[in-house]
Amino acid sequence: MKELLQTFLEETMLKAGYMVGKPEITYPKESGRGDYMSSTALSISKQYGKAPKVIAETIVAEMQKALPPYISSVDVAGPGFINFHLSRDYYTSILEFILRDGEHFGKSDIFDNKKVIVEYTQPNPFKPFHIGHLMSNAIGESIARLVEFHGGQVTRANYQGDIGLHVAIAIYGIVKKGGQILGNSVSEKANFIGECYSYGNSIYEKDEVAKAEIDVLNKKLYEKTSDYTALYDEGRKVTLEAFEALYAILGTKFDKYYFESEMATRGAELVREYKDKGVFEDSEGAIIFHAEKHNLKLHTRVFLTSNGLPLYDAKELALTVTKFTELEPDLSIVTTAVEQKDYMDVVTEAIRQMFPSENYAERMEHITHGMMRFATGKMSSRLGNVVTGESLIRDAKEAIMTITKDREFTHDEREVVAEAVGVAAVKYSILRSNIGMDIIYDFDKSISFDGDSGPYLQYATTRARAICRKSEEASIKTHLHNPTDVTLPIERILERFPFASLRAVEERQPHHIATYLMELAGAFNFFYATETIIDAEDPTSSYKIAVSGAVATVLTKGLHLLGLKVPAKM
């Protein structure tokens, strides 16, 4: 629509004697001032030495000669804004499209079958799945879905740290606690390993002897010569299984898993190879990269330690090379917390220096997210210690179980609903704001059925769906023959979904979808409360039902893009 108007405006302006290229067309901030607006007259007034209002009036007069059918009227307002009012038929045609082809409404082909890797979550076996991983998962999954929706071929990748100092610390902790991984279920065992990690970490920090032992163990684990290979294999398996269970609940299915243990040798080789080619240098026994030589904003980093072990940086090099040679992506997106930004920039610079002709660096994109903090200090999991990703999801689910306990569900239904709604509560809290910002997580608000929450959106969706179901029972046919203006505010919002969806994917900002859905759900709920929709006596009832159906479709689609499910009823 925007393009249509833009072309129309440009052509008219040419006829009126103004040559400015593509004029600006935007949505007005507030409704009631036209459906689209252009401020082009204001921006070109200086160039032509005429008052903006005069220019705008000339353009509008030229337009009036031949208005296209989708425009009902054009006028000049304020200091020279041109406001376009779209025709009733145009909005009805949008509804028609949604009802016929809802799956495709809001799509674009900006990714045009491009291969895109989205790497996210990246938890570390032997350590708990913490809240940061939950954030990365929610954001990465949503971006993957957005890119897919806009035509990309997405590979979901997860890079898990199954080697490194944290593993040595966890194993050391397990050994000190008896050398057995205790627990009856995968989840209990994973929690036990997490506790051993914390325990090991506290020793590592204060006990010099233990620190030395752990460092030796770390080296042996890298070389696969430790005495604890069986323990390592079991611990790795258990934590990975626990992660997998969580991915299933969160609604993520990875196509590709990479492990740090696979990247260690290759990373070290790459660094040595490119040291000979002059990219890396020796320093105090370690091998380092002077990134600031190429870009003053960057800093020097160690890639290989003085005892020959590859650091995260070196492993990241191997991972990048592996991803590019294996999958040949047009774009490789990695999401991590902001803390990783500076060093990822260094790694990217190293890649640029190593492969100047392959364009790897140009195809890499690093998306960072903020931290999650809790609204009040009262937030703690049932276990009484740190809030892990798993405990947060579980607590949300239980809270929803309590809220819905008086509703008519079988126990199994309630489980399914509570899981979908609990996950939505947590994920929505993450995705509702700009991903670069820290988020303040308010547990009570996140699970609330009204307000800016996932459950609210799910609830509005099930309401809209219920309308369609009820109308079938009342045998009222859905058709678009008798439009009514009471649904116009909703239709205007529906019309903007493609815009929100495009903006979200272009900026890699799922919150544009979230904000949009809130607006749509709000307008629908208002309509729902003030109008009787299903009414055999009302000739416009069919139209209202059709609008409800379109709202249900778009809400469902939008929630899907955020990675949220809509339960059949709630």
Added chain:
RNA sequence: GCACCCAUAGUGAAGUGGAUAUCACUACAGUCUUCGGAACUGUCAUCGGGGGUUCGAAUCCCUCUGGGUGCACCA
């Protein structure tokens, strides 16, 4: 010390250089009683301070203040 990021109602957020800064929660005042568990209306912000660019700035530039993060062998 250097680098990067952030600052918008009581709270949490949105905002593409454009007209009267939007949404949600809370609070207070009023209206109303549902197709699915309430909804609706009103009140509450000189967009951290100061300069600048522009016809026009929450948005761009500079500066100050206040927060966050990162800077050599963790990831």
